[in-house]
Every structure is written in C-alpha cells, then in structure tokens.
Amino acid sequence: MNISLENKRVFITAGGEGMGRATAIAMHNIGAHVFTCDINEGSLKTLPEGIKTFVCDVSNSSELDKIFDEILPEGLDILVNNAGVSGPTKPVEEISDEEWDSCMAVGINAQFYCVRRVVPIFKQQQSGVIINLISGAGILGFPNRTPYAAAKWAVTGFTKTLAMELGPDNIRVNGIVPGNVNGDRMERVIGAHALADNIEPERVRKMYAIGTSMQCFVDPEEISHSICFLASDFSKHISGQILAVDGHTETLYPRV
DSSP states (O other), rough: OOOOTTOOOEEEESSSSHHHHHHHHHHHTTTOOEEEEEOOOOTTSSSOOOOEEEEOOOOOHHHHHHHHHHHHGGGGEEEEEEOOOOOOSSSSGGHHHHHHHHHIIIIHHHHHHHHHHHHHHHHHHHOOOEEEEGGGGGGGGTTTTTHHHHHHHHHHHHHHHHHHGGGGGGGEEEEEEOSHHHHOOHHHHHHHHHHHHSSSSHHHHHHHHHHBTTOBBOOHHHHHHHHHHHHOOOOGOOOOEEEESSEEEEEESOOO
C-alpha cells in the first residue's frame, strides 16, 4: 500500500518542530504541496526546500487570516491542526489568568480560527480533511495540568462535533492522540513534572512509560505516518474517530 498525497494542498500549524515538522516533511515526500507556520522563524528555515513557510502566532486570528488570504484562493485539501502549548504544571489554585488563557488560545482557539476559514472552501469543493492533534490529556484526566487537559478535552469535543456537522459535505474530521512523543517538548514536560513533584527527571520518564500498556515512548514520525494515512484516500470513509498512537495510555499521572 503506497500512500500518496500527490498535488494535495495542505496547511499544518506549528510545523517547525516535533510532530508538525515530521508531518510537513512526510506529506511533502509523498507529493503534497505543504504550507506550514510556526512562531519560531529559525525552525522553519531548516525545513526542506519546497515547503512554503510563514512566521505566525496561531493564537492571533488576524495573523492566521493573512496566511489564509494568500493560500486559500488556490484551494486547500487538508488542514492539520497541530499547534499546542504545554501550559503550567502546578495545582489548579496556583494557575494565573494569563496561564489559563494562553493555553486555551493556542490549544483550542487556534484550531477554531483555522477551521472557520477552511470550511467554506471545503464545502464549495465538497471535499476536505481536517485532522486535529489532541493528547492523552484529551481523553483522560491529568492532575496539575488542568489548562492543558481542558484545552485538549475541548479539541476532542470539537473534533466529534465537526465530523457530524461537516460529514454531509464530504468533509472528514478525525483526531490523533499522540503518546509520550520523543523530543524537546517532552523533555520540557518531564522537567516541569520532576520539579513540581521534587523527583528526578529519569524517574518521571519511567513513570510515563509504565503509564502505557506497551511501556513506551513514540517517535514524531509515527504520528506523521498516521496523519498521512488519515489524510489519504485509503481513509475516505474514516471520520469522527479519535486515534491513539501511544502504546495505549492507561494513566497520565502514575502516583509516586
């Protein structure tokens, strides 16, 4: 089975690093015309030639609108809502308004801003694919990460509702639940957890691994492969699904 996205036009948020970067490269390699944005200009410069990049703060709808004003007149086939932030790691009573709002702005508001712009194009052409990145925190509880969990649960509801609303227009909407994804972002999450619980980072890493049935971490490329499959014609009747690529997470917060 050879997956192809030949000549498909794709927009991916936060494509400069991690899962977004892996997805941008994977889709580019199987023929897609890839557009991506990131707040970090330096990371975008390392992407392969042929991927069109934009510097953008996705929590700002006007910045996203400028990108869509440029790319949508030529059409779009696939939207990958990848952007997210980890938010604070602390008890709920210590979380500030700014910390809560920042996590919501990137984690769920940005997905809404993107969907609002692409849906009219998808409806007009009677086809389109939306893939939202969720998290184990969007299907389980996550103590001391309440803004992040709340944002990701919102994405789960957003995904399910969009699949129902947009299905009659042949628009498919699915969610990906990554597991413990290797990379700098996971190292920062582990570090914050270790600091909050006053334990060694390596102990946190082991706790996260044993919180999954397969006792594992996953690589960003594993997520990108699943996204490519869901975006392809091999998945033409898969919609409304929340696909976990995580070794089956049993708990996000094993007790010390």
